Amino acid sequence: MRLHGTMKVNSKNHLEIGGCDAVRLAKKFGTPLYVIDEDLVRQTCKRYYDSFMKKNNGLVLYASKAFMNMAMVRLIDEEGLGLDVVSGGEIYTAVQAGFPMNKVYFNGNNKSPEELVFALKSGVGRIIVDNFYELEILNHIAGTLGKKADILIRITPGIEAHTHEYIMTGQLDSKFGFNVPDGQAMKAIDMAIKMPNLNLKGIHCHIGSQIFDMQSYKHEVEITTSFIRQIKDETGYEAEELDLGGGFGVYYTEEDDPATIEDYADMVFSTLNKMVNKLDIKMPKVIVEPGRSIIANAGITLYTVGAIKEIPGIRKYISVDGGMTDNPRLALYGAKYEAVIANKVFEKNSEVVSIAGKCCESGDMLIWDICLPHIVPGDIIAVLSTGAYNYSMASNYNRLTKPAVVLVKDGRADIIVKRETYEDLVRNDVIPARLSKNSYQDISEDASVSAI
Ligand SMILES: Cc1ncc(COP(=O)(O)O)c(C=O)c1O
Numbered sequence: 001m002r003l004h005g006t007m008k009v010n011s012k013n014h015l016e017i018g019g020c021d022a023v024r025l026a027k028k029f030g031t032p033l034y035v036i037d038e039d040l041v042r043q044t045c046k047r048y049y050d051s052f053m054k055k056n057n058g059l060v061l062y063a064s065k066a067f068m069n070m071a072m073v074r075l076i077d078e079e080g081l082g083l084d085v086v087s088g089g090e091i092y093t094a095v096q097a098g099f100p101m102n103k104v105y106f107n108g109n110n111k112s113p114e115e116l117v118f119a120l121k122s123g124v125g126r127i128i129v130d131n132f133y134e135l136e137i138l139n140h141i142a143g144t145l146g147k148k149a150d151i152l153i154r155i156t157p158g159i160e161a162h163t164h165e166y167i168m169t170g171q172l173d174s175k176f177g178f179n180v181p182d183g184q185a186m187k188a189i190d191m192a193i194k195m196p197n198l199n200l201k202g203i204h205c206h207i208g209s210q211i212f213d214m215q216s217y218k219h220e221v222e223i224t225t226s227f228i229r230q231i232k233d234e235t236g237y238e239a240e241e242l243d244l245g246g247g248f249g250v251y252y253t254e255e256d257d258p259a260t261i262e263d264y265a266d267m268v269f270s271t272l273n274k275m276v277n278k279l280d281i282k283m284p285k286v287i288v289e290p291g292r293s294i295i296a297n298a299g300i301t302l303y304t305v306g307a308i309k310e311i312p313g314i315r316k317y318i319s320v321d322g323g324m325t326d327n328p329r330l331a332l333y334g335a336k337y338e339a340v341i342a343n344k345v346f347e348k349n350s351e352v353v354s355i356a357g358k359c360c361e362s363g364d365m366l367i368w369d370i371c372l373p374h375i376v377p378g379d380i381i382a383v384l385s386t387g388a389y390n391y392s393m394a395s396n397y398n399r400l401t402k403p404a405v406v407l408v409k410d411g412r413a414d415i416i417v418k419r420e421t422y423e424d425l426v427r428n429d430v431i432p433a434r435l436s437k438n439s440y441q442d443i444s445e446d447a448s449v450s451a452i
């Protein structure tokens with residue numbers, strides 16, 4: 001088990017994060033509760049900034065899909081990174097948080113015309129064009145708005161990165177991007193160059209998520225630079241920017257052995273230098289889009305233990321007050337997590353238990369078979385490394401309310417997203433007049449009138 005960032009165990013044997021006692025956080029803000037360690041987010045951003053931007057003149061875009069809200073956007077801005085967004089909602093959040101929109105890159109395989117208009121009007125830096133339909137409508141929309149859109153073309157190189165098949169994106173059979181081997185990518189480049197309202201800045205590629213093997217990135221740089229050379233040969237156009245996407249893997253459990261951010265940068269830039277010389281092309285500006293690796297380890301989720309069910313000789317289920325609604329990753333990918341009992345971290349481990357959520361769903365599990373100290377109702381369980389793709393993928397299944405998010409630093413805890421209330425759950429519900437409580441009576445009255 002690994003405690004990340006500012007996490008430690010205090011003299012009461014309680015988990016502490018950002019100088020705050022996790023048990024007190026649970027009491028004060030209620031559970032389930034997402035807690036984010038500000039120092040660790042900032043440190044990680046700084047490591048990305050130093051190794052990709054300061055040292056190598058690149059650009060780091062935080063992939064906001066991993067965890068986004070206005071406070072997070074402010075942090076990313078303060079740390080000097082840009083943003084990768086994938087929807088009108090993410091663009092809106094960036095605008096509302098006052099983010100410099102020229103450092104926002106817009107990805108996605110099915111951007112709507114409305115989203116493209118919104119993106120252009122809000123001044124996003126680049127639109128990463130994913131398919132022929134988008135190429136056509138974007139050219140048209142930009143023309144109508146009297147703008148020239150700066151774009152990258154997303155290519156699919158045909159790399160099978162070793163990760164869960166649902167989060168693999170570089171293979172040919174993917175919904176994303178223009179395939180290189182069958183000539184679609186070259187055709188898209190050729191069209192983009194000729195379109196009057198588009199300004200082609202370079203190419204984009206993303207091979208998947210939770211990637212540990214740095215050879216995958218080496219391979220990605222080799223393939224994309226070779227393609228840049230091929231574009232130069234066939235069209236005379238030379239790409240200025242090379243966006244390598246995100247995907248850098250993180251530690252969740254002892255099964256994960258990530259490289260360092262610095263190793264990642266070294267692999268990218270050493271391969272790039274070699275390829276640029278070998279292929280005789282201009283050094284492109286490198287862009288990367290890390291999401292998970294910036295936020296995953298900085299987040300934990302606190303839960304209160306409720307019902308406990310022991311099936312002798314089979315399993316002991318510990319049910320908590322959240323589950324797949326705040327963390328769907330086990331249900332989706334079989335993801336594995338570590339956890340501690342926040343109110344007795346270093347008590348002796350004494351039993352193997354499985355931590356279950358409270359949804360009406362057998363697959364609603366957070367952790368299968370983890371060895372922990374003896375647990376009783378009321379204990380606070382902290383699931384670790386839940387910063388990425390938990391809050392951002394949360395749902396209201398079973399009409400559970402989404403937890404609050406607090407940002408902790410130096411003993412201070414600030415709410416950055418309020419806990420949803422029952423009122424929030426019905427806020428957008430509409431009861432049509434014919435279903436209103438009085439409507440049955442109204443109709444029967446009408447009926448009696450017509451019967452007379
Ligand atoms: C285009 C693109 N960029 C960046 C990311 C961020 O990936 P990760 O959170 O694994 O760094 C993703 C997600 O896989 C993505 O699809």
Ligand SMILES: N[C@@H](CCCC[NH3+])C(=O)O
Binds near residue numbers: 167389
């Ligand atoms: N949401 C996924 C990763 C997909 C990343 C977005 N392209 C996860 O939790 O691992």
